[in-house]
Amino acid sequence: MLSTKDMLVLGMMVFALFLGAGNIIFPPMAGFQSGNQWFSTSLGFLVTGVLLPFLTLVTVAIRGRGERLSIDLPSWFAVLFWIALYLIVGSTFAMPRVTNTAYEMGFLPLGLIEKNTTTHLTFALIFNLLSMFFMLKQGTMISAIGKFMTPALLILLVVVGIAVVAKPLSPIEEPTGLYAVNGFFSGIIDGYQTMDVLSAMAFGGIVARALYTKGITNPKQIGFITIKAGMISVLLLAALYLCLFYLGATSHAVSVFADPALNATNGGQIFSRYVDALFGSVGTWLMGGIVLLASMTTLVGVTSAAADYFATFHHRLGYRFWVVVFTLLTTLVSTFGLDTLLRVTIPALLMIYPTSVTLVLLQFVRHKLKSPRFTYRFTICVIVLMSLLDTLKQLKWLNGDLLQLFSYIPLSEYGLGWLLPGIIAFAISLLISLSFKETDTEIATPNTVK
Template sequence: MKKTLKVTDIIALGFMTFAFFLGAGNIIFPPLAGQLAGENMLSAMSGFLVTAVGLPLVGIIAVAMAGGGWQGLTRDLPSKVATLMAVLIFIIIGPAFAAPRTGLVAYEMAVKPFLSAGAGQASLTTFSVIFFAIALFFAWSRGKLIDMIGKFLTPALFIVLAVLAIAVFVNPQASIVAAQGEYATQAFTKGFLEGYNTMDTFAALMFGMLIVDVIRSKGISDEKTTCTYLIYAGLIAAAGLAFVYISLFYLGATSSTVAPNAGNGGVILTAYVMALFGAPGQVILSAIVLLACLTTAIGLISACADYFSSLTPMSYKKWAVVLAVICAVVANVGLNQLIALSVPVLFALYPVAIALVALTLVRKWLPNPRLAYRVVLLVSFIFSMIDVAKYLKFDVSMFSSLPLFNYGMAWVLPTLVALVITRFIGGKAMGSHQDKLA
């Protein structure tokens, strides 16, 4: 008899997926976008939801269609290329950037406001050690992730977010004002690009594999059933993310009096929560940020440890310890430099990740998947390097005629053209020729 999950387990799996995606960055982006979009909030929010919710959901579905692992996603690529891609993605999204940032943001937004003005490096160091020790504890209990995060931590996070969302809609702090900057003329496009900057497509490829492991730890071995549960988890997570983003966009759009001309979404969120709840507001905000950062840190450490343990003789638990220690160290020293260094890498790899997801979705219609994967991913990488060069202040004005060049997305049209061309060329004859050359 084929084993199945209970409804409560499926819901917990979805909550766990939602929590992994919802980091502090995701909470901070929408309020500023909402404030700047103003009366064009609905259009900007729609664009944001496409890339901040739609792309990650499609990424989860792609992982499911590929059999739940990186090997399935990259089976048409040379193994060394696939491994290099994965290692770079896991390093950047894991110990080099995103995971340490969860600890730093948790400290700055959730803990530091309660400390005395003289609190310095020692308090950050102490907090980092405690924060990543807790994250390690949860990540170490690998088989119980769904129970501890999906059934306890995430519901607590969601309840606090729901309280904030209801308060925002019941008692908005200002009327919605005129749109500013690019939101006045191209709100949807600007919102679309802001959502792209959440970089959750990377996270979808990482967390998809982790969630498959969690499903299998529950005794589900059938591939089709695993795929179905993974898609269910993705849909629940997408619904949760959409709920949070919509409420935070509205919060931002009605924040003109409590946080005028704010420099970032964190300032808006802090001022708004204080206006709604007074002194207890900081406690509410701290609970949101701490839980969001902690669940994301757990997911990142778990996913990275899972992958690196598959490449090396070191066990999952040993990798989890190593990663947690690195995260605690990086959260204390040189984070700004690491962020600056990581941006070019992200510019180079994110388009490749999106192209990989697109190829996975259309693979069965490609006459020669090996040719298509190599050509399309190579084109996306080559043209993404234009955006890298522009970030590094090289003169790339010769490419300025490319659509979306000014938005750091010069790779989109060439990649799409390559995908269309490989849909109609490269049949069996070319495939057999490639096999001889390989």
């Protein structure tokens, strides 16, 4: 078993891996819009933005690798799915976006350089090379994130959190939009849209391999330790998100102005203006430190997980080779700019996220299924079809009667159009499988991949 110190380091690492810059800047806007419903909204947010990723992390860690969740699917589909997942959350979409967020929100406001193509490329190269240094040795990466990066990040966040609670900038206003109707449900939707389940599917393998280096390979032990370490992360994330929601709810003084052009349009602006109002010029450096550290820990974790997966395809193209490849690819793709990447990333995520969530949820009932293989394939087939329609809708390629028909599906306006059809497909698969003479549960045993 792990010592208390090692358990704390592991929990801190998990916290830092999940805490990307996007997770810091999203809750303030939700808090601002939810007004005096900020607390109930934040509770809903914690269900899908913290609890669901936590369950995913534990599930993947017990299985050893995220890929073990798809053993009941056709091998060609599983490979395509995992390649797509690691590329989307990695070097083709999400990690270049993280790099650009670090540049535009963390570094540029410090006023040390001018914004142009040369400084952008230079920053991206240095930032990614520095991250690569932590990735090249997986054991060193765990220590660096858990012992050094996370404590520094936590100190900065605690300073901001105490100041926000002790000296809120303005009274809390009335909620707007759907937050006024049902804050808790709106929070559930907001938490779902962080799409942290994708990250958890990658990070679960990191936790399993970290424990393997400590000589812990038994799935039950891994599950127990991951739950304990994950609870440290859950408590830290919950406390942070509550502070950020409260920050947003009390940000009216820095979010709304007589000139609408000056109004805050995203959580990053709210967070930055709030910190500046509390700390003055020091706030710019606080904001910069938080964004840079949060971005780097996520970049290191996701890229490491992607490299580890791609290294399984050929023994000569190992982990370090893919770390270098993905570092260079992230640097190159990041030159397209943040706005372009955001436009492309959302449809791509809408395509694979429902499948990811479904794979995790099915894992909890797999041992009860008469025919896991059939149930998985039938349900996932429907989920993929609905996800495709949702993606086409997002790209505005879905028109006419099909668009009208899709709009009738409950929750489709929130990107959850797959949920009800998926539940129906799951129920139908259970009924059909009752007629099967034999079960196919022989591949259900957990396996820790070394």
